[in-house]
Amino acid sequence: MIQVNNLRKTFGGSNKTMFSSLMGNKEQSPVIALDGLSFTANDGEITGILGPNGAGKTTCLRTLYGLLKADEGSATIDGINVIDDPLAARARLGIFPDKFGLYERLTAYEQIDYFASIHGLQGDAKHQAIETVIKDLEMTELAHRKTLGFSQGQRMKVTLAQALVHQPPNFVLDEPTRGLDVMSTRVLRNYLARFKEKGHCILFSSHVMQEVAALCDRVIIVANGKLAAEGTPAELCELAGETQLEEAFVKIIGSDEGVAA
């Protein structure tokens, strides 16, 4: 279970120096990325985060990994505060980050092995877990190639595999389907659905409305760093008085401005 409570995060604006006027950077107003965001993602459910670009989705997820420290508020993973005990919190987390890269001199298998070892898997259990995740994501052919020159989709698969190899109780995925082909998207969707059945908590952000509508049990709409609405896709449509989630989304955000941004 992932809980986010009244998160606030501001970037920039605070570090004024003596020379800032000389250097030409006048009074840069701070960017408020998160402005009191709260939500809960339950176990056994897939929770989707929707929001226009720059709404604070990635900042929120980064706070969950403990990469960013919130100015106010707290985030907990299975009841563990990410600031107080980041290692324990991260151990219960599988992460597919916003920016990701690969170790280009390692093979896909070695990378997954690396992350599995970091999560404390060893020996036969580790090999079993790696083989399983490779088979599940249909990447057996890629497994023993060095990742230099992998296509975007292939890179995504490796990153997903290394995030999921240790079967974490909570998944956080930042736009996991960008760049994936239809087959891979389906594979991923089935995979997530299976994990949901097993009682894992899944939180992901996306821009693809059909996907969110098809997959998510609950949807959180974030705008300007605040929670704009939450509920099942059907509830949100009802709330906005629309039949399509996309229309509902635009209406809830309040204007077309968010979409254009």
Add this chain to the structure above:
Amino acid sequence: MINFNISQFKALLSKELKEAFRDKRAMMMAMMMAVMAPVMIFAMSKVMIKEAVETPEIYLKISGAEFAPKLIKALNDENILLFSDVPNDKKVIWDDRNIGLAIPESFNQDMLDGKTIDIYLSADYSEKANNSPVRRIKNTISNYARTIGYNRLLVRGIDVRLLQPIKIIEQDTSLPNSNAMIISMMLGLYLLMAAFMSGLPVAIDASAGERERNVLEMLLCQPVSTVKIVSAKLCCASLIASIGVMLTLSLTSFSVSFIDLTKIGASFSLDTYTIIALLLLLLPICFFASALQLFVAFQSKNFKEAQSMVSMIIMLPAMVPVIMMFVDDKPKWLDWLPITGQSLIMEDLFKGLPVPWSLLTFTGLVTISMTVVLVLLMAKKLRSEKVVLALS
């Protein structure tokens, strides 16, 4: 729990090593230093021996050579020749050096009269290349003059020993190895440089490079302490630096065995004992150098900035020993600090003095503890969002 910690660290380290050893360019760079050292030492020694042993021709611009044929003959015997005889390929060099000797017209007459004859030697004395020719010319002429003087006294029945109430007998107490000082200085400098250079590409790649490729962020989201991450990277970079140093040492000791240094009175040798002492001295430096490089590279915003910042660190081993040469009253704490301490001990070692083991251990400990401090600082920095995301 301990088991878990060890297996996690093993995974981190083995990944770093795999990446480093598969990076062919970085490895080439590390080994290049090792291969260049012996070649340079070999070439330098050859040149030095040649200068010390041979007496190459000197071409002198003499005016009035016809007035003192015997003096010219004496100079010729010492391979000091007339400028008019200079071969074409050396003409420019000797014309440029412009060493002149003026013999007065009255040379013969003054000689007969027993007067002191003034002859003028002109040269640019600040020019280093002129030192050896000028010294040889002066020696030859004063030897020639002394012989004539002694003969005059002998003819008059005077014992020439009267001219020398006191005779200084010089005993050079510097140990034989000291004569090879320049070569050993170079080697010491080179070993320090190797410790700093060999691990450099790996250190930058593992820190700034990984951040630029977005893999560092991913790693920092994992349940692994930053101390472990930094230590793994440090171990990897310093292992490669150590390999570089060891290769430099072994190749150098091999190549030095081909040179006959006894010709210049040096018995410069790299025996097992010296090599062990040198390794004990340099291994902590490898760790310190890599830690320093990682520290700077982690702070820089991107790969390029890291490269230029880290190259400044290379100045340390290059400059410090040279500066030390000019400090006569060295304060005590220089013995203890990293780099200065090691370079001072190395100087002693090459002079053939016994190894100051306690000082060596102490400097090593200071170096290692400074490395530990750097690691802890880095681990702390990596927990701050500014450094991780290269904000600010």
